[in-house]
Amino acid sequence: MGIIAGITTLTLARWQFGVTTVFHFLFVPLTIGLGFLVACLQTAAYRTNDEHYDRMARFFGKLFLINFAIGVVTGIVQEFQFGMDWSSYSVFVGNIFGAPLAIEGLLAFFMESTFLGIWIFGRGRVSKRVHLASIWLASLGTMLSAVFILAANSWMQHPVGFKIDKATGQAVMTDFWAVITNSTFFGAYFHVLFAALLTGAVFMLAIAAWHIRRHQQRETFTKVARIAIVVTLLSALGTCFMGDTQARQMDAQQPMKMAAAEALYNTSDGASFSLLTIGDLTGNPLFQIRLPHLLSLIADNSWNGQVKGIKQLQAADVKKFGAGNYVPILWVTYWSFRLMVGLGILMIALGGIGLWLMRKKRLERSTWFLRFASLMLLAPFLANSFGWIFTEEGRQPWVVYGLLKTSQAVSHVSVGYVAASLIGFTAIYSFLAVIEIGLMIKVARKAPEELTSRDDERPLELVY
Amino acid sequence: MPHLHVVASTPPSGLEQLWFILIAVLWLGYFFLEGFDFGVGILLPFLSRDDMDRRVMINTIGPVWDGNEVWLITAGGATFAAFPLWYATVFSGFYLALFLVLAALIFRGMAFELRGKKDDPSWRAWWDRAIFWGSALPALLWGVAFADFLHGVPIASQATWTGNFFDLVKPYALLGGLTTLSLFTLHGATFLGLKADGEVRQRAQHSGLFLAPATFVLMLGFLTWTYVTAHTTHHNGLVPPFLPILGLVVLAGVGWLMRERLEGWAFVATALVIVIFFVTVFLNLYPRVLVSSVGPQFSLTLSQTASQPYTLKVMSWVALIFTPFVLLYQSWTYWIFRKRVRRAEPLPTPSSIGS
Numbered sequence: 001m002g003i004i005a006g007i008t009t010l011t012l013a014r015w016q017f018g019v020t021t022v023f024h025f026l027f028v029p030l031t032i033g034l035g036f037l038v039a040c041l042q043t044a045a046y047r048t049n050d051e052h053y054d055r056m057a058r059f060f061g062k063l064f065l066i067n068f069a070i071g072v073v074t075g076i077v078q079e080f081q082f083g084m085d086w087s088s089y090s091v092f093v094g095n096i097f098g099a100p101l102a103i104e105g106l107l108a109f110f111m112e113s114t115f116l117g118i119w120i121f122g123r124g125r126v127s128k129r130v131h132l133a134s135i136w137l138a139s140l141g142t143m144l145s146a147v148f149i150l151a152a153n154s155w156m157q158h159p160v161g162f163k164i165d166k167a168t169g170q171a172v173m174t175d176f177w178a179v180i181t182n183s184t185f186f187g188a189y190f191h192v193l194f195a196a197l198l199t200g201a202v203f204m205l206a207i208a209a210w211h212i213r214r215h216q217q218r219e220t221f222t223k224v225a226r227i228a229i230v231v232t233l234l235s236a237l238g239t240c241f242m243g244d245t246q247a248r249q250m251d252a253q254q255p256m257k258m259a260a261a262e263a264l265y266n267t268s269d270g271a272s273f274s275l276l277t278i279g280d281l282t283g284n285p286l287f288q289i290r291l292p293h294l295l296s297l298i299a300d301n302s303w304n305g306q307v308k309g310i311k312q313l314q315a316a317d318v319k320k321f322g323a324g325n326y327v328p329i330l331w332v333t334y335w336s337f338r339l340m341v342g343l344g345i346l347m348i349a350l351g352g353i354g355l356w357l358m359r360k361k362r363l364e365r366s367t368w369f370l371r372f373a374s375l376m377l378l379a380p381f382l383a384n385s386f387g388w389i390f391t392e393e394g395r396q397p398w399v400v401y402g403l404l405k406t407s408q409a410v411s412h413v414s415v416g417y418v419a420a421s422l423i424g425f426t427a428i429y430s431f432l433a434v435i436e437i438g439l440m441i442k443v444a445r446k447a448p449e450e451l452t453s454r455d456d457e458r459p460l461e462l463v464y
Numbered sequence: 465m466p467h468l469h470v471v472a473s474t475p476p477s478g479l480e481q482l483w484f485i486l487i488a489v490l491w492l493g494y495f496f497l498e499g500f501d502f503g504v505g506i507l508l509p510f511l512s513r514d515d516m517d518r519r520v521m522i523n524t525i526g527p528v529w530d531g532n533e534v535w536l537i538t539a540g541g542a543t544f545a546a547f548p549l550w551y552a553t554v555f556s557g558f559y560l561a562l563f564l565v566l567a568a569l570i571f572r573g574m575a576f577e578l579r580g581k582k583d584d585p586s587w588r589a590w591w592d593r594a595i596f597w598g599s600a601l602p603a604l605l606w607g608v609a610f611a612d613f614l615h616g617v618p619i620a621s622q623a624t625w626t627g628n629f630f631d632l633v634k635p636y637a638l639l640g641g642l643t644t645l646s647l648f649t650l651h652g653a654t655f656l657g658l659k660a661d662g663e664v665r666q667r668a669q670h671s672g673l674f675l676a677p678a679t680f681v682l683m684l685g686f687l688t689w690t691y692v693t694a695h696t697t698h699h700n701g702l703v704p705p706f707l708p709i710l711g712l713v714v715l716a717g718v719g720w721l722m723r724e725r726l727e728g729w730a731f732v733a734t735a736l737v738i739v740i741f742f743v744t745v746f747l748n749l750y751p752r753v754l755v756s757s758v759g760p761q762f763s764l765t766l767s768q769t770a771s772q773p774y775t776l777k778v779m780s781w782v783a784l785i786f787t788p789f790v791l792l793y794q795s796w797t798y799w800i801f802r803k804r805v806r807r808a809e810p811l812p813t814p815s816s817i818g819s
Contacts, residue, residue, distance in 0.1 A: 065577065066577065066578070066581065068577075069573055069574060069576070069577035069578070070574065072530060072533075072573060073569060073570040073573040073574055074570070075537075076533070076536070076537060076566060076569055076570075077566050077570070079537055079540050079541060079544075080540060080555060080562055080566060082544065082555075083540075083544065083551050083552050083554065083555025083556060084555045084556055084559050084562055084563075085556070087552035087553065087555065087556035088468060088552070090544065090548055090551055090552035090555075091468050091548050091549050091552045092468060093548075094544055094545065094547075094548020094549070094551065094552070094771060095545075095548060095771040095772055095775045096775070097544070098541065098542075098543075098544035098545025098546070098548060098551070098771070098775075099545045099775060099778060099779055099782075101540075101541035101544055101545065102538060102541035102542040102544065102545040102546075102779065103541075103779075103782055104541065105534060105537045105538030105540075105541045105542075106538055106541075106782065106783065106786050106787065106790060107786055109534040109537055109538070110531060110534050110538070110790045110793075110794065111790075111793075113530040113531040113533075113534050114531045114793055114794055114797050115793075116530070117526075117527035117528060117530060117531060117797060118527065118797060118800060120526075120527070121526055121527040121801060122527075122800060125800065125801075126800060165772065167469065167471050168468065168469055168470070168471055169467045169468040169469050170468065170548070172771070172772040172774070172775070173771075173772070173774055173775045173778070174774065176774075176778045411552075411556040411559075412556070412624070412625065413556050413559050413625075414628075417559045417560055417563075418559075420560070420563070421559070421560070421563045424563060424567060425563075428567060428570060428571075432570070432574060435574075435578065439578065439581055439582070442582075443581070
């Protein structure tokens with residue numbers, strides 16, 4: 001009975017973490033990416049005195065704020081649930097993992113929230129220079145928050161700068177510099193940062209394309225679409241490039257994750273990359289498309305490099321860590337990896353085709369491209385989710401790689417509590433999602449009105 | 465595989481004492497700041513006659529509530545980093561209570577951002593309810609939680625939790641919750657007296673005349689109970705005799721200051737009462753962080769829950785370097801938005817302004 005209850009608490013706690021985290025991370029990249037792009041528009045508005053840019057800064061600013069609020073409120077849950085559901089984990093890693101979370105609050109969240117307040121409420125009340133500086137500082141705050149949270153996550157993927165304390169059994173920090181310069185961190189940070197910029201840019205492009213196709217303020221939205229296309233292409237390439245360097249690192253640091261990404265059962269030299277598989281993943285597929293040597297190139301940067309297989313890695317892990325199953329859920333890792341990469345390539349195509357049409361001056365008239373761009377709205381959100389699902393599931397059964405298993409990390413709380421809060425959070429988040437998406441669509445569809453001189457006379461303290 | 469073990473308690477080191485003070489400061493900052501924006505949320509249905517009044521009230525805290533809430537996030541993060549076992553034991557032990565706080569804060573935060581985004585009275589009315597409950601519930605539950613820290617929670621050997629939700633809602637804890645609920649509401653009233661204009665300001669002052677004595681009675685009751693318990697159980701917390709009396713004296717003065725329309729001083733006074741109240745609670749706790757109701761030997765102390773000196777040192781440097789900037793720019797926001805918020809005619813639609 002006790003064992004059954006323990007397993008259920010663990011399962012529910014994992015589902016809760018998955019649901020709340022994937023939901024939270026739908027909004028975070030958009031906050032980072034769109035915050036940066038709105039800051040750019042605001043800069044263009046002030047520098048050129050071009051009314052188009054000012055209108056766009058307000059229009060996308062409003063969408064940014066709707067999105068920002070939900071990111072903030074779901075973010076508090078993130079910090080609290082480590083203690084609520086994963087108290088053994090929290091005790092084990094607190095010496096190391098807690099510091100970046102605290103620093104994130106002190107350095108990033110204060111900056112983000114305070115300067116965003118000044119940007120929203122300060123229009124017309126502070127000087128243009130201060131107003132512009134405030135949106136840039138808010139944007140910088142969002143990018144800084146990613147630094148600390150990814151430093152914390154990188155430590156879970158690849159623990160460095162620590163020792164295990166004999167008296168308490170906790171992991172304790174011995175080298176803070178090593179923790180924040182973790183080799184895993186650099187790749188992860190820029191991969192996520194580029195993905196966030198990509199999310200903002202595709203979001204902007206999709207909405208602009210929708211308006212252009214409906215002949216609503218075409219001139220204004222075409223200007224925005226041009227910026228968005230350039231950012232889409234550059235950040236999609238950046239994400240891809242960083243992902244590629246991460247793959248080699250992953251092969252060295254977490255070889256099982258690499259093998260699980262590919263469902264590669266046996267160690268092979270010059271390994272091919274399977275594009276898709278129909279049937280089971282255990283090595284006897286019904287149908288498969290394979291690209292020769294590509295996996296070796298990805299993992300080892302060489303034509304005939306060796307990529308280790310799941311069977312061999314499992315045997316090695318048993319020898320190293322004792323009996324147990326060290327293989328993640330393969331269909332999750334295999335498909336989430338493919339979907340992430342596939343969507344990424346699709347977004348590179350979006351940016352590339354867009355740029356080509358821009359140079360040919362056919363952007364506004366190319367109906368199929370505008371339709372394609374609007375449809376791509378969901379792509380970055382899906383890719384972000386699949387990316388995290390892959391990297392977190394791929395690390396299983398570990399929560400801290402090689403040190404602490406997920407099954408050892410869970411709180412000793414009753415199943416009922418976790419079930420109640422899982423149902424509660426899922427219900428609240430579903431409700432928020434409906435409201436949020438409804439509101440986003442409403443605001444995004446309404447072409448921004450022409451600004452009138454009355455805007456400056458409005459009582460600015462009454463923003464809400 | 466790691467085996468986590470709670471070590472025997474030793475007298476706290478200087479670094480551990482420093483971090484206990486810093487954590488206390490973060491909570492004090494949180495209650496001082498979010499205290500008034502909880503208060504404004506609680507008073508929302510009582511001090512408004514129409515939507516314009518409600519917008520005046522919400523806009524007094526508009527630019528700052530989010531920054532105020534970051535104090536909570538930082539307090540949580542700092543507790544995680546400096547006292548992992550305290551963080552883990554409290555957060556898993558207060559599971560359902562924290563779920564309620566989180567749900568309340570989610571609805572409240574969304575309400576601020578969303579209520580004006582649709583021009584529809586029933587839409588706004590629903591979000592206004594969310595603001596009220598989303599403010600009242602945490603204002604109550606934080607008091608319950610801190611009273612529980614002090615009065616004891618069912619933890620046994622190795623910080624194992626042996627009770628359930630109902631162990632957390634004993635009469636003493638409920639009295640603590642009512643005290644903070646009332647105190648934050650009063651703090652919101654003095655804040656509105658300072659920041660709102662017109663009738664909202666008047667009504668806030670009137671509400672203070674009723675809220676101040678009510679808070680006084682509740683706090684007197686709670687502190688008396690706390691001190692009686694401290695002396696009958698001979699616990700080893702720090703029990704300052706004069707501090708709570710000073711707090712009660714200041715609280716008694718709030719009603720008078722509001723009647724005399726010394727609005728700035730009234731706000732300073734409620735802020736001071738909040739600080740004194742929580743300093744008293746934290747001092748009573750020291751050197752423990754969580755009292756056990758099972759037996760005093762199971763109470764968790766600073767030294768048992770703290771991180772290693774290396775982590776605390778790193779965190780001290782980070783705090784020392786960056787906290788001044790945070791305090792500077794946060795105070796600067798209050799300076800920028802120092803003007804009173806007043807009704808505007810003609811009524812602009814909220815959804816057409818902003819960003």
